[in-house]
Amino acid sequence: xxxxxxxxxxxxxxxxxxxxxxxxxxxxxxxxxxxxxxxxxxxxxxxxxxxxxxxxxxxxxxxxxxxxxxxxxxxxxxxxxxxxxxxxxxxxxxxxxxxxxxxxxxxxxxxxxxxxxxxxxxxxxxxxxxxxxxxxxxxxxxxxxxxxxxxxxxxxxxxxxxxxxxxxxxxxxxxxxxxxxxxxxxxxxxxxxxxxxxxxxxxxxxxxxxxxxxxxxxxxxxxxxxxxxxxxxxxxxxxxxxxxxxxxxxxxxxxxxxxxxxxxxx
Amino acid sequence: xxxxxxxxxxxxxxxxxxxxxxxxxxxxxxxxxxxxxxxxxxxxxxxxxxxxxxxxxxxxxxxxxxxxxxxxxxxxxxxxxxxxxxxxxxxxxxxxxxxxxxxxxxxxxxxxxxxxxxxxxxxxxxxxxxxxxxxxxxxxxxxxxxxxxxxxxxxxxxxxxxxxxxxxxxxxxxxxxxxxxxxxxxxxxxxxxxxxxxxxxxxxxxxxxxxxxxxxxxxxxxxxxxxxxxxxxxxxxxxxxxxxxxxxxxxxxxxxx
Numbered sequence: 001x002x003x004x005x006x007x008x009x010x011x012x013x014x015x016x017x018x019x020x021x022x023x024x025x026x027x028x029x030x031x032x033x034x035x036x037x038x039x040x041x042x043x044x045x046x047x048x049x050x051x052x053x054x055x056x057x058x059x060x061x062x063x064x065x066x067x068x069x070x071x072x073x074x075x076x077x078x079x080x081x082x083x084x085x086x087x088x089x090x091x092x093x094x095x096x097x098x099x100x101x102x103x104x105x106x107x108x109x110x111x112x113x114x115x116x117x118x119x120x121x122x123x124x125x126x127x128x129x130x131x132x133x134x135x136x137x138x139x140x141x142x143x144x145x146x147x148x149x150x151x152x153x154x155x156x157x158x159x160x161x162x163x164x165x166x167x168x169x170x171x172x173x174x175x176x177x178x179x180x181x182x183x184x185x186x187x188x189x190x191x192x193x194x195x196x197x198x199x200x201x202x203x204x205x206x207x208x209x210x211x212x213x214x215x216x217x218x219x220x221x222x223x224x225x226x227x228x229x230x231x232x233x234x235x236x237x238x239x240x241x242x243x244x245x246x247x248x249x250x251x252x253x254x255x256x257x258x259x260x261x262x263x264x265x266x
Numbered sequence: 267x268x269x270x271x272x273x274x275x276x277x278x279x280x281x282x283x284x285x286x287x288x289x290x291x292x293x294x295x296x297x298x299x300x301x302x303x304x305x306x307x308x309x310x311x312x313x314x315x316x317x318x319x320x321x322x323x324x325x326x327x328x329x330x331x332x333x334x335x336x337x338x339x340x341x342x343x344x345x346x347x348x349x350x351x352x353x354x355x356x357x358x359x360x361x362x363x364x365x366x367x368x369x370x371x372x373x374x375x376x377x378x379x380x381x382x383x384x385x386x387x388x389x390x391x392x393x394x395x396x397x398x399x400x401x402x403x404x405x406x407x408x409x410x411x412x413x414x415x416x417x418x419x420x421x422x423x424x425x426x427x428x429x430x431x432x433x434x435x436x437x438x439x440x441x442x443x444x445x446x447x448x449x450x451x452x453x454x455x456x457x458x459x460x461x462x463x464x465x466x467x468x469x470x471x472x473x474x475x476x477x478x479x480x481x482x483x484x485x486x487x488x489x490x491x492x493x494x495x496x497x498x499x500x501x502x503x504x505x506x507x508x509x510x511x512x513x514x515x516x517x518x519x520x521x522x523x
Binding site for chain 1: 415417420421439517518
């Protein structure tokens, strides 16, 4: 297990020859404790995915420091498992081979890798589909393979970038339950990017609300609601409204900028 | 089943019509020169393969040339294609040369090869076959590697893959379907180039075809055309199509074949 520390992080894209540099966000500070489930919530363009990618090591921060377990993050590594919005499975490998693909760096014996893949595929309820190829699976099943693959690497931190954004409502709520039980079982540190308020309240210990232009952390909400959470819980609804009020102002800001004076929203 | 039967009836009627025209001509002589006979063509094929072995030798020689040329095209073309996809400098320099050379019809290389090799043997012909297939291998592999889904590469990097591991474990397996389509084209281009080169050069089915014409052996000319078509069909439908369908299915892609 590990904690993640984000200190004074800034991300600026240099832009083309004529474009002026564009700052996605700056002075972002966030500490995620070991075993904590933290959501990054915000409108599109606030840089929440960029921040996650920096923690993953796929993107580089322009300034500031990001550490995992007090070690500076300079490149991607199997200590930080990533689940993307798209499942990103290798189409030429079957389900089990896809999970084992993530274990190449673990120097396991064939039997150990096999056992590990089988174990995590059973954890996401795909025991019957070990030999299927990705194109034979539904979107939700593919995403579960991607989760099993990330978990099988036994990462200290699990980074999830809108992992259920492309799924239908039923599949999504089923996967919410699965993620919760997996998190309770493995106690991984999870950093979860979403633009769905309910999803964030349902799953997180803390919700980091990000604003846009300039991208920044607006407010951090502690979710003190007993698990398993119900969307009908009064505390749930109160928190949802609080976050929604904050978020609305940000969304209007984005719309006004994109649509110009023609935008009539409050 | 229905399709197969209809096809069989169609081709049988065509062959009967062919032989009927020949037989009628022997009676009515509406064309003063001889017409080819289907039955005599079959006889030529039999004699050429099992008695004089002229056709057998020519076929073996042509197949040897296409196979060697094709293998060279695939190996060299794949390697250069991957190199161009991976190196920006190579792509800007060698890549533009490839595009320039690609537009030369492959048979145009034959005179140059004849001068370089100094003989009219197998060497220049195999080189022309290899050149015919190499360009399409290079450009398709380059595209195949370049168009590998960047998300697969990002995901692989988060699993600890880097540098050449990404090439071997992700880029190359991901572009196998492109590779197969490219080999099919390389074979088709190579086969056409081979026939053209042999018509002008020595040995093989192409040269035998010209010899048959010189002897005014109508049936032998058609026999050789049938052999050329048959080899093309077998490769297309029983080799490339089969492999492509199996691989494309595994990748969840639609086969074009």
